[in-house]
Amino acid sequence: MTIRTAKAAPTRRATSGFSNPAFARIGELAQLHAGLVFPPNRQPSAEAGMRRAMSALRIGEPDALLRAFQTPGDARDAVLAELTVGESYFFRDEAQLELLTSDIIPARLESHGASRPLRIWSAGSASGEEAYTLAIMLREQKWPHPARILGTDIALPRLAAARRGRYTRWALRGVSSERIARWFAHDSAQYDLDPSVRKMVEFRPLNLVADDYATPERGAGGFDLVLCRNVMIYFELEMVAHIARGLLDSLAPDGWLVLGASDPMLVHLVPCEAVMTESGVAYRRPGRTHPTVLTVPARALHAVAHEPVLHVLPAVLVDRTPSLSSELALRLASPVLAQDASPLADAIAPSSHGELLPPRADEESEHARAAYAIADYPAAEAMAIAALAKAPVEDVALALWIVAIRSVANQGRLNEAGELCARSLELHPLSAELQYLHATLLTEAGWFSDAAAASRRAIYLDRAFVMAHLLLGDVLARTGDPAAARIAFANVLHLLANTEADAAAAAADGVPVARLRQVAELRLRTLAAGWRHE
Secondary structure, three states: OOOOOOOOOOOOOOOOOOOOHHHHHHHHHHHHHHOOOOOHHHHHHHHHHHHHHHHHHOOOOHHHHHHHHOOOOHHHHHHHHHHOOOOOOOOOOHHHHHHHHHHHHHHHHHHHOOOOOEEEEEEOOOOOHHHHHHHHHHHHOOOOOOEEEEEEEOOHHHHHHHHHOEEEHHHHOOOOHHHHHHHEEEEOOEEEEOHHHHOOEEEEEOOOOOOOOOOHHHOOOOEEEEEEOOOHHHOOHHHHHHHHHHHHHOEEEEEEEEEOOOOOOOOOOOOOEEEEEOOEEEEEOOOOOOOOOOOOOOOOEEEEOOOOOOOOOOOOOOOOOOOOOOOOOOOOOOHHHOOOOOOOOOOOOOOOOOOOOOOOOOHHHHHHHHHHHOOOHHHHHHHHHHHHOOOOOHHHHHHHHHHHHHHHHHOOOHHHHHHHHHHHHHHOOOOHHHHHHHHHHHHHOOOHHHHHHHHHHHHHHOOOOHHHHHHHHHHHHHOOOHHHHHHHHHHHHHHHOOOOOOOEOOOOOOOEHHHHHHHHHHHHHHHHOOOOOO
């Protein structure tokens, strides 16, 4: 296997966590050849992987491993296999996979018919679990058209295991016994995949850092669907952008790229169309001639162009509780400061998630901001709506939507605030703060499952969004999931651990970090005492 050196791969010395300079040098070379990075917290596990490779290769000294690694061949392949997490399992993140087979793939068929086989690429396929899962799902749905699935990985040992199609019970964890019996033959501790499924998938060695993997001669072009899940987390952002461009270029004109929940967002790295789904974000090539059309409900899937244009959308009601009192206002003050605050946030705080309006906002926008700051909500609402009607640039429009939603909510008109929030999300689905506002309004309406989902979307878009973690914890506590609520509150404390006590967290209306810590600690204590919000 030949591993090309990526032109875009920067080299940085990484020595602090390695016990031997030879291991540190291997880490540098792994970054050069495969784009892998090893910050100090990952260096001990990287060294453990190198030592496992030494044992498998019967190499006794780190210096000998370094010499072997410098030449392409079995030693380099073995080390790279250990340095990348190749462990996966069947039907991982099944909700995301079901979206693919129930909506994205059928949409492709509707657009193009069966004129050519469906082409799917599982990039970073490990031992084949993901690629074979897709094949099984197509078989279960009795997919009536030809399908070709390609699985690629940098590690030759994993590809050999994928071709064998033999797995342990651990790779099938969470899979129903009925499904296992249908698709696997059980032999002692091993499970052999049905040959008819294996025939649907081809495996090839491929290094995502290489420059030419999207060329037709490599068989990696014109794909209807590319999955590269939980792979980008191992690369620096420069390399993520480099790989993302190649993956997007490998798509057919109306193809889809799907990443994992842990992977970086691409919208600020490369030109692309991002589509927010209930299972995460999917991507398409920019400048396509056909619009994005899927059969899933609008609440579940929202598309945003690379350069969104503001336009008026029909109101979509998100508050579905007819009895919700219009007298219940979402007050300016942060709920965690109220003396009688319930464990669930009962307000939408003004945003400090950056400036409420950017410096280039026009005069009307500044007036709306000023009115909002002095709690003149009717005036702020009127000014924001009037300014939005003039179709301002995207960042100004987003800030105006937030002013309008908060102003309407703070007047107690929660139904209207919900409608505005839904409309703004159609235009700005990748705004973490809008997702957070949506979650808060859904919470007030009593739709706690939907509120939890919206909170998670906000966190997905901004993992350091403290208020979204706090709201998620409160919602989970209400729904009787104290274990998950504890994790959410612990995340709040973790995110605030290295922040100055008198600093203000984003979207917390200037509430000092020290107070937010106290709130999270109080929530954890009450959960430990067996509290559940009714």
